[in-house]
Amino acid sequence: GQQVMQIPQYQHVQEGEDFTTYCNSSTTLSNIQWYKQRPGGHPVFLIQLVKSGEVKKQKRLTFQFGEAKKNSSLHITATQTTDVGTYFCAGNNAGNMLTFGGGTRLMVKP
Amino acid sequence: DGGITQSPKYLFRKEGQNVTLSCEQNLNHDAMYWYRQDPGQGLRLIYYSQIVNDFQKGDIAEGYSVSREKKESFPLTVTSAQKNPTAFYLCASSSGAPGTDTQYFGPGTRLTVL
Numbered sequence: 354g355q356q357v358m359q360i361p362q363y364q365h366v367q368e369g370e371d372f373t374t375y376c377n378s379s380t381t382l383s384n385i386q387w388y389k390q391r392p393g394g395h396p397v398f399l400i401q402l403v404k405s406g407e408v409k410k411q412k413r414l415t416f417q418f419g420e421a422k423k424n425s426s427l428h429i430t431a432t433q434t435t436d437v438g439t440y441f442c443a444g445n446n447a448g449n450m451l452t453f454g455g456g457t458r459l460m461v462k463p
Numbered sequence: 464d465g466g467i468t469q470s471p472k473y474l475f476r477k478e479g480q481n482v483t484l485s486c487e488q489n490l491n492h493d494a495m496y497w498y499r500q501d502p503g504q505g506l507r508l509i510y511y512s513q514i515v516n517d518f519q520k521g522d523i524a525e526g527y528s529v530s531r532e533k534k535e536s537f538p539l540t541v542t543s544a545q546k547n548p549t550a551f552y553l554c555a556s557s558s559g560a561p562g563t564d565t566q567y568f569g570p571g572t573r574l575t576v577l
Contacts, residue, residue: 354522359505362503383562383563384562384563386565386566394570395553395568395569395570395571396506396553396566396568397568398565398566398567401565441505441506443506443566445562445563446562447562450508450511450521450561450562451508451561451562451566453498453505453506453507454505455504455505456504456505458503
């Protein structure tokens with residue numbers, strides 16, 4: 354079945370440093386979604402990417418969808434303590450359900 | 464105030480007992496889902512329902528059961544057949560077809576089996 358892998362599993366950064374998490378699928382995806390889960394909370398939708406090579410920005414967050422639609426990345430510029438949490442990608446292989454990656458837990462030192 | 468509610472937030476049960484987790488949504492969404500999350504892990508799909516009176520097994524359905532008698536409600540029963548039930552359970556809903564639309568999550572229920 355479809356597998357979605359995320360790396361790294363954990364990332365500690367100093368406040369102000371950049372952060373990137375990578376998502377790789379074993380199959381070509383029709384779309385990919387990103388969610389953020391704060392400690393003790395529930396996942397909250399951030400964005401959906403659909404087109405090959407698509408890049409979307411939300412303030413300090415930049416999301417990319419690979420040309421082959423098998424990988425994606427989330428980059429945060431100049432992290433802040435409010436960015437702390439676990440970031441999940443979730444891929445959809447047309448006709449199937451969303452498959453979530455294992456998540457990248459981001460910790461930010463003030 | 465629209466959203467998804469799950470109750471209770473924390474639940475403790477003795478081994479061998481069935482337990483039912485509640486999930487209600489007032490978003491008028493057709494699709495609803497149950498996920499299981501273990502510490503430091505991603506989300507794994509237990510069951511999903513695209514429409515009332517219909518539901519499908521996800522990746523880890525063994526030891527769980529669901530019903531969808533009303534559009535707003537999708538309760539999950541963790542049966543005694545589930546070998547390792549202690550986990551964080553998340554309910555979600557979406558308006559579009561599964562996998563294509565944003566999923567909105569409830570606050571979750573932390574189940575501990577003693």
